[in-house]
Amino acid sequence: MSCSPFDLRDYFFQELADPQQRQVEAHVKDCQPCREELDQLRLTQAALFSLRDEEIPQRIAFVSDPVFEPSRARRWWAAFWGSSGRLGFASAAMLSAALLISALTRTAGPAPAAGLSPADIDRHIQQAVYASESRQTAKTTQLVHDLAQQTESERKLRLVAESEVEYAKKVQYAMERSRGDWKDSPSNPSN
Amino acid sequence: MIFRAVEDTDLIRQASRGSVESYNLLVSRWEKRMYNYLLRITGNREDALDLAQDVFLKAYQNLRKLDDPDRFGPWLYRIAHNEAYSLFRKRKPEVDVDDVAPEATGQGITMGGTSVFPVELSLAVAAALDRLSPDQREAVVLKHYQGFKFEEMAEILSCPVSTVKSRLYTALELLKAQLAPISPRGVS
Numbered sequence: 501m502s503c504s505p506f507d508l509r510d511y512f513f514q515e516l517a518d519p520q521q522r523q524v525e526a527h528v529k530d531c532q533p534c535r536e537e538l539d540q541l542r543l544t545q546a547a548l549f550s551l552r553d554e555e556i557p558q559r560i561a562f563v564s565d566p567v568f569e570p571s572r573a574r575r576w577w578a579a580f581w582g583s584s585g586r587l588g589f590a591s592a593a594m595l596s597a598a599l600l601i602s603a604l605t606r607t608a609g610p611a612p613a614a615g616l617s618p619a620d621i622d623r624h625i626q627q628a629v630y631a632s633e634s635r636q637t638a639k640t641t642q643l644v645h646d647l648a649q650q651t652e653s654e655r656k657l658r659l660v661a662e663s664e665v666e667y668a669k670k671v672q673y674a675m676e677r678s679r680g681d682w683k684d685s686p687s688n689p690s691n
Numbered sequence: 692m693i694f695r696a697v698e699d700t701d702l703i704r705q706a707s708r709g710s711v712e713s714y715n716l717l718v719s720r721w722e723k724r725m726y727n728y729l730l731r732i733t734g735n736r737e738d739a740l741d742l743a744q745d746v747f748l749k750a751y752q753n754l755r756k757l758d759d760p761d762r763f764g765p766w767l768y769r770i771a772h773n774e775a776y777s778l779f780r781k782r783k784p785e786v787d788v789d790d791v792a793p794e795a796t797g798q799g800i801t802m803g804g805t806s807v808f809p810v811e812l813s814l815a816v817a818a819a820l821d822r823l824s825p826d827q828r829e830a831v832v833l834k835h836y837q838g839f840k841f842e843e844m845a846e847i848l849s850c851p852v853s854t855v856k857s858r859l860y861t862a863l864e865l866l867k868a869q870l871a872p873i874s875p876r877g878v879s
Contacts, residue, residue, distance in 0.1 A: 509860055513834065515841055540871045544863065547870035548835050550812045551820075556726040557740060560747055561715045 503527075504534050512541045692805070698758040707754045714754075718747050721764075724837065725771060726812045732775055732825065741780065744772045765843040772847055779825070819869040827862035834859055 504524050510516050511524040528534045533630045580586060616624075699720065705713035725746060735802035749770050803874055820828055826848075832837045833847060844855045 509863065510856075513841075524786055532706075540867050541863070543871040544867045545835065547812060547816055548831070548866070551816045553723060553727045553836075554730060554736075555724050556743070557736065560718050560722045562711055562718070562748070562751065 502534055502537055503531060508534060509541065510539055512538060699763060703754065703757065703760040703763055706751065707720070709759070714751055720855070721749070721767065725767070726833055728837055729771060729775060731820065732829050733778070738778065742771065742774050746774050749774070764848075766847045768837070768839070768847045769849070772849075791865065816870060817865050821866060822869075823862050827858050827865070830837065830855060830858040831862045831866070840842065 504511070504527050506516055506524050507522050508524065508528075509522060511528075514521065516524065528538060580590075697716070699717060702713045702717040706717060722743060726739050726743045729742045729746075730736060733742065735740050746767065750767055753770075757763060820831065823831065829848070830844065833844050839847065841852045841855050844859075845852045848855060
């Protein structure tokens with residue numbers, strides 16, 4: 501039986517509080533039987549440690565398998581509630597959004613009339629219609645004018661072409677006369 | 692001091708959010724210890740490996756139930772203890788596990804006062820552990836080889852600290868009687 505103030509085995513396993521550890525330590529220095537008891541424990545432990553750990557014959561690893569994994573939504577939900585910072589930020593964002601919406605809905609009213617009477621509006625509309633019609637009329641006039649010009653140009657071109665043909669005939673007639681067969685020519689006006 | 696870029700607690704948090712890679716890293720840090728714990732309480736390599744795989748799978752499935760990541764070690768060993776005893780009960784349903792007589796695999800080695808070689812000492816230790824009851828052996832394994840505190844052992848074994856100490860100290864007396872007189876060469 502040990503005469504130590506506390507259980508020597510608790511001391512050996514360092515399960516005592518610090519002051520108690522120190523008390524036993526001091527006691528063991530002056531107590532031969534307790535020292536021998538501790539030596540026996542140390543020898544036993546040394547013997548136990550001669551039995552080495554074995555290497556695991558096959559490494560254990562898992563592959564990502566949906567059967568064993570929580571769903572994406574569940575992971576997100578767990579992560580969301582698991583993070584106090586994220587939760588705080590989300591709360592602050594929701595509060596800010598609520599305040600903003602409240603502020604916007606309070607100030608937003610019916611659109612201002614901008615000081616226009618129905619008569620003014622009618623006048624503006626009539627002016628806009630008149631301006632549009634004027635633009636359309638001008639565009640139509642321009643188109644008619646362009647078309648007339650085009651027709652005139654084509655007529656002139658046709659006249660030029662006809663005069664060129666007439667001129668070519670006259671040239672041919674002159675050439676025939678110059679070759680002397682003019683008298684016998686059935687085309688001689690005197691024959 | 693060993694510096695780890697990522698602590699176990701970080702890996703546990705990431706794994707509980709579904710990161711299999713983080714869990715695999717965590718497993719790689721604990722698998723050898725777990726395998727040896729199971730090997731010493733079952734005495735069978737195949738059982739130890741199968742149980743280790745079951746333990747890590749069960750731990751992954753229940754990781755969200757772990758409130759304090761700092762308590763991962765005792766929590767994991769609690770699962771392992773339950774799995775091992777479940778296997779014992781399955782194998783020997785008619786016998787109470789606590790009453791199972793220790794399996795004597797040693798050859799009755801008596802070496803009191805005699806110096807022995809490390810291999811002989813290992814055999815003597817294995818034989819001495821075999822002579823303990825399963826409860827006593829598990830207490831020795833958890834304390835000597837796994838380094839748990841009494842409170843953690845009580846959590847793993849689901850019993851009071853006084854019971855843990857009783858089992859351990861009884862086992863220690865038996866082991867001391869068999870092993871302390873043996874003085875291994877090279878061990879003063």
